Amino acid sequence: MTDTDAGGEPPRRTVTIPERIDLPRLLDFYDLQDAEHTRIHEFYDRLREGDLSTTRCENCGELHFPPRVICPECTSDDLEYVSLPHEGTLFAFSTVRGSGPLGMETPFVTGVVELDGADVRLSARIDGAKYEDLSIGDPVSLVITEIEDGLDQQRVFYQFEPQGETA
Secondary structure: OOOOOOOOOOOOOOOOOOOOOOOOHHHOOOOOOOOOOOOOHHHHHHHHOOOOEEEEEOOOOOEEOOOOOOOOOOOOOOEEEEEOOOEEEEEEEEEEOOOOOOOOOOOEEEEEEEEOOOOOEEEEEEOOOOHHHOOOOOEEEEEEEEEOOOOOOOEEEEEEEEOOOOO
16 A cells, blocks of 8 residues: 555655765775785785785685685685786776766776786776777786775775777
């Protein structure tokens, strides 16, 4: 049964939208990157130092991306961090035209990058190029992005950009 007024119409309400909305942490795309907030803080520490890395299981040798705290292959927690190449090739890509995560104005290109010399494909924003300027197989290079957000910790993330002339 629905509420209706005397004329048989559903009631209407008015809400006021504030000029400023403080967004909850749940809407923040980027993890808090210290040991207090994530067990993969070493990934972010190394990225902050310029090293893209991930975990390899010392028990079965499996390489994982993103980094893990337990091996999904053998369930061992004996994992070590290893460096990954900073270059790769564009395996697939698309343009995000609608709404994106906080801090990412649309449109932007996102893609799957196959890292050179490693059995790793990862998703990343492809910066510095428009969709129409890219092709599958294009070489790309790592870019480390610092996140400015007013928090007390310095956060970073990774992106890739085309090598050579585009945009």
